Amino acid sequence: MRQSSSRTTTRAGRSCSAARRRGSGACSAAGYRLTIREPEWFEHRLFKGPDTNINLHVFTAGTPEIARMLRFRDWLRAHDDDRDYYAAAKRGLAGREWLHVQHYAEAKTAVVQEIMARADAAAR
Numbered sequence: 001m002r003q004s005s006s007r008t009t010t011r012a013g014r015s016c017s018a019a020r021r022r023g024s025g026a027c028s029a030a031g032y033r034l035t036i037r038e039p040e041w042f043e044h045r046l047f048k049g050p051d052t053n054i055n056l057h058v059f060t061a062g063t064p065e066i067a068r069m070l071r072f073r074d075w076l077r078a079h080d081d082d083r084d085y086y087a088a089a090k091r092g093l094a095g096r097e098w099l100h101v102q103h104y105a106e107a108k109t110a111v112v113q114e115i116m117a118r119a120d121a122a123a124r
Helices: 003-022 064-078 080-094 101-107 109-123
Strands: 033-038 044-048 055-058
Antiparallel strands (some): 044 055
């Protein structure tokens, strides 16, 4: 993912998260379509982008999952080898048909866990 794209997504995610707290539906108003709602997992919501094929993950502010996801993102930005490894895994999975997006997420879990183990070890 390009850095400028990530910045846009992050701003949109913050706007959507703040809007959710206010109840204004800014994500929907901006054209994002809610596809998954998981209130039991940090109040996670997944929106699909209006103009591009993106997955915008929105969490309640302050949940530990946000820090974990940001550590993963930052690790990939700083480590080309792991970024390329993750990109290759995602490309390999992207060509398949998935009944549910969760099946895709589960298929890449081992790669994510392997990379997160390195990122977590470095953070200690």
